[in-house]
Amino acid sequence: MKNISEITINEQWCKSCEICVSFCPKKVYEMGRFYPIAARPEDCIACKLCEKLCPDFAIIVTAPEKPDLNKK
Amino acid sequence: MDYLQYLRLDKMPHIWCDGCGHGIILKSILRSIDKLGWDKNDIAMVSGIGCSSRTPGYVDFNTLHTTHGRALAFATGLKIANPRLHVIVVSGDGDATAIGGNHFIHAARRNIDVTMIIYNNYIYGMTGGQVSPTTPSRKKASTAPYGNPDEPFDISRLAQAAGAAYVARSTVYHVGRTDKYIEQALTKTGFSVVEVLTPCPTSYGRRNKEGTAVDMMMAQKANSVGLERAKNMSEEELEGKIITGVFVDKDQKSYLTRYNEVVEQARNAK
Numbered sequence: 001m002k003n004i005s006e007i008t009i010n011e012q013w014c015k016s017c018e019i020c021v022s023f024c025p026k027k028v029y030e031m032g033r034f035y036p037i038a039a040r041p042e043d044c045i046a047c048k049l050c051e052k053l054c055p056d057f058a059i060i061v062t063a064p065e066k067p068d069l070n071k072k
Numbered sequence: 073m074d075y076l077q078y079l080r081l082d083k084m085p086h087i088w089c090d091g092c093g094h095g096i097i098l099k100s101i102l103r104s105i106d107k108l109g110w111d112k113n114d115i116a117m118v119s120g121i122g123c124s125s126r127t128p129g130y131v132d133f134n135t136l137h138t139t140h141g142r143a144l145a146f147a148t149g150l151k152i153a154n155p156r157l158h159v160i161v162v163s164g165d166g167d168a169t170a171i172g173g174n175h176f177i178h179a180a181r182r183n184i185d186v187t188m189i190i191y192n193n194y195i196y197g198m199t200g201g202q203v204s205p206t207t208p209s210r211k212k213a214s215t216a217p218y219g220n221p222d223e224p225f226d227i228s229r230l231a232q233a234a235g236a237a238y239v240a241r242s243t244v245y246h247v248g249r250t251d252k253y254i255e256q257a258l259t260k261t262g263f264s265v266v267e268v269l270t271p272c273p274t275s276y277g278r279r280n281k282e283g284t285a286v287d288m289m290m291a292q293k294a295n296s297v298g299l300e301r302a303k304n305m306s307e308e309e310l311e312g313k314i315i316t317g318v319f320v321d322k323d324q325k326s327y328l329t330r331y332n333e334v335v336e337q338a339r340n341a342k
């Protein structure tokens with residue numbers, strides 16, 4: 001099972017400032033025609049910097065559930 | 073955390089321009105409140121007029137949108153009438169230091185127990201980019217088309233000199249540090265000020281050729297100097313730099329404590 005963060009972009013609220021595209025440390029985002037696209041969600045480390053820096057409350061990152069290490 | 077639980081969703085999306093840092097500061101405030109676990113009904117948010125002062129319109133606390141510069145006067149009354157409330161004042165640089173300049177220094181002097189978050193974008197953004205008391209020298213504004221001849225106010229130093237209990241400065245780029253400072257300011261008893269520098273790409277950046285919001289935030293990163301490091305730097309080296317950090321963190325009696333002491337003394341005198 002792959003652990004991929006779920007990235008939701010609210011296109012109704014996004015104003016295309018490109019802050020998420022520029023500041024993502026893993027370069028997950030790419031700019032689409034009008035709105036950013038989470039092009040490489042598999043690279044996301046769920047640091048949530050894009051969520052913190054999005055001025056428009058348009059990005060929500062849900063981190064994948066941590067694998068249960070005690071489980072055998 | 074879920075930001076949406078603190079917002080008035082019918083008012084969204086907000087009116088701030090693309091790339092405006094005000095939304096980032098609002099998120100910092102919400103994160104700090106969420107971390108402290110305060111109830112929404114125990115918080116009162118007060119503002120004056122300006123871009124930054126739109127903030128209370130979007131949050132689901134007890135909110136008050138008052139006249140230009142007078143947010144602190146209303147907040148003082150609110151705190152004295154109901155000391156149980158956590159009163160947060162949000163204000164812009166012009167609102168806090170020009171129109172409300174006297175309220176600001178006297179609230180700091182009297183050490184009224186409110187938290188003030190100042191969004192400093194160097195300009196009056198909403199009314200068309202007029203020069204504000206914090207516009208840096210020689211920078212352009214709509215009322216200073218050839219450059220601002222004046223020296224700017226240093227809000228943190230002003231608050232420090234006026235006697236505030238907690239003063240810190242950060243930028244929207246340093247979002248983690250902003251969270252920390254706002255949380256410390258919220259829990260502080262007495263007048264606490266957090267000045268957050270925020271890019272205004274529409275009114276300030278465009279006139280001064282500072283590029284997009286991303287360029288302006290990268291400039292914040294490049295120009296920020298910590299308070300400890302700044303102590304060992306000369307005046308020339310600090311030219312154009314942003315000194316960030318906690319300027320003041322001291323314990324002193326708040327206005328309410330002093331007021332109650334006077335009441336107690338007067339009762340005993342009879």
